[in-house]
Amino acid sequence: MAKKTKAEIRDRIAGLRKLDISRMYLNDFFHTWKESDDEIAAVFEVAEILRGLRENNISTKVFDSGLGISVFRDNSTRTRFSFASACNLLGLEVQDLDEKTSQIAHGETVRETANMVSFMADVIGIRDDMYIGKGYTYMKTVAEAVQDGFDQGVLEQRPTLVNLQCDIDHPTQSMADMLSVINYFGGVENLKGKKVAMTWAYSPSYGKPLSVPQGIIGLFTRFGMDVVLAHPEGYNVMPEIEEVAAANAAASGGSYKRVTSMEEAFEGADIVYPKSWAPFAVMEERTQLVGEGRFDELKALEKRCLENNAKFKDWTCTEELMKKTKDGKALYMHCLPADITGVSCKEGEVEASVFDRYLVPLYKEASYKPYVIAAMIMLAKFKDPAEILEKLLNADKDRILEA
């Protein structure tokens, strides 16, 4: 991850100009599989260009004023700071909208609130990942509301919506993950034929969202890699997303398959991503129980799930398992925080010695997220982002004042 030269930045801007990104302008970023290959590539290019500019102490402020609104319906530190960093990088001030209590707010209220807070908003970032069928629906409602407000002349600008994790996809995570993979392997052209093991792993908590594994199989299958999803029986992800993964793999010349053992998935893998999640069926049941206020049954569901999870404590990323990977040196990935055996819990997703060995790559993986979010914003707000980025490069304004 050496600092990019200005010439390299210029090359990337030239590359960006060749991509068809016309559909992204004044649009939203919901799920990676709704974006074309050019659109995905554009997010990576813009992210790298913004990073390059910052590395060269060049201001990337494209907004002189404007708000970035964040809505976190779930506690968040990392994504909150990633979004705040992205907004700040571009010149937007973050204002948090506390919508926790309006989980079941009806459409009319959502529509009204979305407009009321957006008079000077250029972006709305939403994380709403806890309930199947809810998060994405809420985001769509917000996006439609501000589109309508813009069309009616209520809003002077069209805020773009960035999906900071919904019940289906976690595009800022999977895109940051992929960008780190591209850098780790020295270019997107080196990914063909690489084996990726996205596998379930044991955690003492229950009900972790499905959006990370779904995001990974939905995106990584686009690069000609051999993607394997592994989980114990019953921990299935949404079938629609498996279909997306299979179709992607077919189109990109890679493969997608599902296996039922961690060992099989790790065998010869170039990348492993062991992480806990809740079965789709459980998530659906939970959503229904919450919606109907049946909280006693919710407790019972949790108890049942934890008992079931406990049967699969051997689904953990050990040194032994790591040895099965390609040359014993697969890249270990995680969205963080991980449940580390003997550190953050008694028994968890990964052995401490494995986790520790990958600390720097893990932190670098996370470091791409602010740039990916900023890229999504830029591509939605500027008709010709290449022109804007070139203008920033030429202006060469200091980010930190230089003597």
Add this chain to the structure above:
Amino acid sequence: MAKKTKAEIRDRIAGLRKLDISRMYLNDFFHTWKESDDEIAAVFEVAEILRGLRENNISTKVFDSGLGISVFRDNSTRTRFSFASACNLLGLEVQDLDEKTSQIAHGETVRETANMVSFMADVIGIRDDMYIGKGYTYMKTVAEAVQDGFDQGVLEQRPTLVNLQCDIDHPTQSMADMLSVINYFGGVENLKGKKVAMTWAYSPSYGKPLSVPQGIIGLFTRFGMDVVLAHPEGYNVMPEIEEVAAANAAASGGSYKRVTSMEEAFEGADIVYPKSWAPFAVMEERTQLVGEGRFDELKALEKRCLENNAKFKDWTCTEELMKKTKDGKALYMHCLPADITGVSCKEGEVEASVFDRYLVPLYKEASYKPYVIAAMIMLAKFKDPAEILEKLLNADKDRILEA
């Protein structure tokens, strides 16, 4: 609400120069009736100019650094975002002061805190509307404290105080409402003789502040309109404000009267503003009970009030009633959120079909608030705002970077 041309902006700046606004500099905005006609007009002009600049993608940043402090002693989303938007538009960063717990803080503490947080504050926005005799008093204490701090050399600048709703007036609301009315009817010169019905309406909640109806009758009577206040027996507003309304009406060539039926108020009205509020006498009693910690009696008061409210469920803005207005097409106004029958409550202030028909005007009404707040700030912080606004227009710096 077509985008203003630069020539139109220039005309408005010329208009602003003709107004006597000398008293506004380094002052505060508490209640509209303490401001002269020129001062009220200046807020509208500056708000329109700022909006025009933003529509033309021209930066309105007049502060390079500085804080805008917000104090919300009551939950708030809309006003919070309006204040944040106004500050951001001018270049100030919002910092929230959480003063909820110090409701009964004695003067010394208020004075000290006001200075301690204001070393780099250019504006303090306060919403404190729940207790009669408290909100405005608190704001005055804060304003006097920072004036004293400035006079003594403790503060390098004099923060201006913006009343974001007190127990008496809600000037940012009534001013935004009036600015939207001026635009709706195509100019302030078209308001003479228009009939305005500010009427009480049923809501399943109790204890909504009086500051909205008081703000409306205290301001709308200044424009030669025929303002009618309608409410059931016992739901009186503060008598002092009715006196203000009557005096305003006499001076402006309009009229002010109070009636006891919604039908009478709606008859031939050009504008209707049906909204719930608590009787002044109840608000006073509540303030006393809270102050004396008599919380059991508070419960009893609430129960009694809700029972009384329930007698007036027919005070609701129906399609039938709307037909009585001028050509059946009066402008329906509300400060939002409204209690909509069958949508946000079983029985409320307005029928859903009426509310829905006015969605766009309602949202536009709200859209003026950030600009009104920003105008109040500018008029208090700049000796010659017209000169500053012209400088911004001529500088023509992009708000969003253009290619």
Add this chain to the structure above:
Amino acid sequence: MAKKTKAEIRDRIAGLRKLDISRMYLNDFFHTWKESDDEIAAVFEVAEILRGLRENNISTKVFDSGLGISVFRDNSTRTRFSFASACNLLGLEVQDLDEKTSQIAHGETVRETANMVSFMADVIGIRDDMYIGKGYTYMKTVAEAVQDGFDQGVLEQRPTLVNLQCDIDHPTQSMADMLSVINYFGGVENLKGKKVAMTWAYSPSYGKPLSVPQGIIGLFTRFGMDVVLAHPEGYNVMPEIEEVAAANAAASGGSYKRVTSMEEAFEGADIVYPKSWAPFAVMEERTQLVGEGRFDELKALEKRCLENNAKFKDWTCTEELMKKTKDGKALYMHCLPADITGVSCKEGEVEASVFDRYLVPLYKEASYKPYVIAAMIMLAKFKDPAEILEKLLNADKDRILEA
């Protein structure tokens, strides 16, 4: 505190150039006694220069974008706003990291979180003063984590850590206090031989941190003053800090001693600083009880302490005592808020008439804190701050736009 002329600012920049501050670049500010005399002097110079620039309406924005992260493990209004003001003054946007619940977070988590939030952070300000042996340790862990992240290429910049109060020192307070003393007495050269009484005073609360008295004796002894610490038996501060104070006094040609009566301390004093704190031994016991979850014993400890405190209600700053000071006119200092007898409590640290007479100096004392924090940030982030400050002076960009 007259407004500085540009010539005076230029003189101070010249003075700054003569100081050896090479060690401060890319470093942190933990405890004043770890800084050399030149480094302490540099903080004062930069603070005065920044204040001078702001007084002259000259922009001090040295960051075009970037975050300032605040962590308050204890409620705070004043320090929160001081930090926010300092960041805003330099162009950084504040993001609060809510770490209250992770008091006993283990090192690994702290390290990870520190990196995860710092991708675009230029400064991290931490207040963690409640538990002996914890606050400073936590700060060190954070500082080491981001240093490591920077070394490993995870972070593109090295955030500097500013100690906003730990269990040992409160450097932003003591430095702001000292800068106000320097201004009050007309220059650092006038401090030699002045007598300072840092004395314990009664308060109805228990467990106030030791970092203020320790910060004062650890810093004020460096200026050739005669520093006296007074407290009832058993209210000792940390012995290491008394050693620091004694060594400082010896080196600076002043003196340090401890006495057991307020009268003796006040006798002939030029400065008095009467303030409550908890005995070191109690703080240690409390930390242990909290750590072991022995909350019943914690209650007992509090009761015992309050009973013991109550024996010393006569340790209060009265008009009578003030008469014993130099010409009866010693400067009364406090970090605020003070426990004022008959105002904020029945019996407290100071009589209301004394406190009221010193209101303006007390507020001015506090007004230096934002500038001291900003100075600490600048000295850590810029290799040649004098050059940068001169550039700002010459650029002469308006903070508030001028006509």
